[in-house]
Amino acid sequence: MSNREQRLAWRKTGGVKTLRHELPVTFGALAALGALVAAMSGDSFTLNILASTFLFAGLATAWNVIGGLGGQFSLGHSVFFAIGAFTVSNLYLGLQVSPWLALLPAALLSAVLGVLISWPVFRLRGPFFAIATMAMTEVLLSLSLYFDRFTGGSRGVSIPFRAGLQNMIFRDRLSYALLMLGFLAVCLVVMAAVTRSRLGYSLQAVRDNEDAAAAAGIDVLRTKLAGMAISAALTGMGGVLYIMYVRVADPPTLFSLFDIGVKMALIALIGGIGTIYGPMLGALLIIPLESWLRAELGGSIPGANLIVLGFILMLTALFLRRGIVGGLKRLWSRPGAAKGAGR
């Protein structure tokens, strides 16, 4: 039986949600965000915030493939983000390759690197895995500073302003907001497809109990590596978009543990880890709030935005264990549960 026939047999049993069940919600959410962008089309400040929000929503969704679905709490995803950024900067500046074309090698390189560096680290579980990914970030940051021919070293890289669609450089903020929305759309569709595929169920099984997953016939290491490859590839693509957006970045910024690696995980945690739309909701809450706090309090109380972020995380840990999505689901099911109890 071919792989395709096996996939069909997997779906034919019924009762199991497939991508077909998810797509209407995914496109509905994207349409709502598109309408928001259209409504704000004259406001550069808001469009800037929306562009960042969509970028981080996409990045957190990418992280969620391995961190949420697979339960591998990586804090080192900034590595793939930086790989994507440096791949495009070298291809664009060195070989005049369009950033659109550079998306593919950036994604591939990130995926390959993701597999290579995860292979030994996946033997570790829980906090040890997270610590190892943090250490990996520091090692690669040092290497990137050493190999300054590719990364610009401590000076970083600078992309000259040559506006044009083929260069992925735009004069207006609206185009960037739409570009990042497109990235979020890709991440959401991939996340929905993975979640409702055999790989997604395998990742969840590995997350819940590795031994039980293996006993059911799931190759645990291969499943984790496949999840990591997808997650890293999407993160690398995010890195491409980021550097074409800001046009100036150095290794400490791109490899930043807190501003990139931890932030992706935090957004997913606050929104709803392991859910398709949780990271998007988390980003819609965190990024605008953070930008507003920085603008309002950044001058008078430096670091106030971090205090508020920490506070939100504490509240989530205390009251919304499964994030915003978990909280919404609980609210949604409450009337039904009450009805059931009354019967």
Add this chain to the structure above:
Amino acid sequence: MSDQLVVEDLSAGYNDMPVLHDVAFRVPKGAVTAIVGANGAGKTTLLATVAGLIKPSRGRVTFDGRDITGARADALPGLGLALVPEGGRLFPFMTVQENLQLGAYAPNARPHLAARMREVMDAFPILLERRDQHAGKLSGGERQMCAIARALMCRPALLLLDEPSVGLSPLMAERVLEIVTRLAREEGLTVVIVEQRVTEVLEIADEAHILDHGRIARSGTAAQFLADRSIQETYMGL
């Protein structure tokens, strides 16, 4: 009757801590074989080693004439050997149906997924009622049934059951053991069962082995063990 499983001089443990020492026994095809012993005797380690979750330090495991010593756990369901871990170890955030579907993950089980799902639902009607419910919300008995059903999805020839009645009420434990008996007697499934409820499991088993401090202390028919008061007092604390 030929042997479905042969374990020879098997030693295994966790890192530097040896648990099993030169364990050897045979499991005839179609029989229910009970492994009994006190807490910490190494029963769970034995099943985990046979199922490929722990690499043995020495010895040999042969299943259906094929050497599976040190084989990876995920390769064994495809060969026809399935493990029901202690407590069922269901995937709590997946529905019953999704849990069962993952039981047919082995490539040779996938083509028969729909047919096998129907058979398993027929055998466990309660799971049909609960098919859209999250496994984490099942009762203890339902959870154990779902775990057994998940293992049956790959159409195994040998089922390894680790304490299927743990945490269940006496009535529910009796039902689970009835199901095990039915699978062996009516479907010809070979079963190796590790159980704390010694008397109950000996009543359904054909053969039994007593594991004591990681070694097989006694082997015989279940009837012999049930009849021998001294064995029960010495090894089973009855």
